[in-house]
Amino acid sequence: MCDDLVGAVLLAALEQRFTEGLLPPLGPQAIIHPNGFIKLPLARTAGGAARLFLHVWQTDSADADAHDHRWAFASAVLRGELSHTLMDVTVAPGSTGSKGADEFVVARYQPEVGKHCFDVSRRERAVVDRRRTHVFSAGRRYGMEAFAFHRAHALAGAMTFVARGLPQRSHARVLLDDETSMPVMKPWRPLDVVERRRHLRDALEALG
Known part of the structure; x- marks a missing residue:
């Protein structure tokens, strides 16, 4: 992911003028995600294989749960610093005995229109076998395969x-720690046009 490409995508989103290789995003509305970052759709590739976003953390924040x-994703840090704690996890049918410190309940999550659905009916348990944390600062790039368990933390x-x-x-x-610790999902607050343009300009400035 070269800086020229990132800059071209950001500029296209700012000016709403897309090249032959880019199309407007499917959902153009920028929102504040419940995990504490702004999620701003930028564009999608013409073949439909990738969707492009800008994420902005306004405060120090971390994912509520692993x-x-x-999907797989690739990311470039334009400004600041964030970390990902990756986990090697074994998922199996739930046991009836006491739960260890590194054992969790697995909830299947599927968003639907206007709500968030968590399903624990399969009674799956997960054991975290190993954790490792990677820190990424401005200028670094990284990727993650689909189905990789992790928690992210970002500086403001x-x-x-x-x-x-x-x-x-x-x-x-x-x-989840147990079946009763279902996440409480806050509403996704939309951003207005002025906020959206400000974040796009900040991202272009970060690229230099």
Whole structure:
């Protein structure tokens, strides 16, 4: 992911003029994600294989729970610093005995229009076998395969460009302490046009 390409995508989103290789995003509305970052759709590739986003963390924030994604993604850090704690996880049918410190309940997560659905009916348990944390500062790039369990933490002001692949299944998975600790999902607040343009200009400035 070269800086010229990132800059071209950001500029296209700012000016709403897309080249032959880019199309407007499917959902152009920028929102504040419940995990504490702004999620701003930028564009999608003409062949439909990737969707491009800008993520901006306004405060120090971390994912509420470890989780995976339905898709692979690649990311470039434009500003600030964030970390990902990756986890090697074994998922199996739930046991009836007491739960260890590194054992979690697996909830299947699937967003629907106007709501978030968490399903623990399969009674799956996950054991975290290993954790490792990677820190990424401005100028660094990284990628993650689909279905990799992780938790992200970002410093206030961190900004990343994200290229997301096609979904490889219908749901993601979230690791919970128990069946009663279902996440409380806050509403996704939309950003107005002025805020959207400001973040796009900040991202272009970060690229220099």
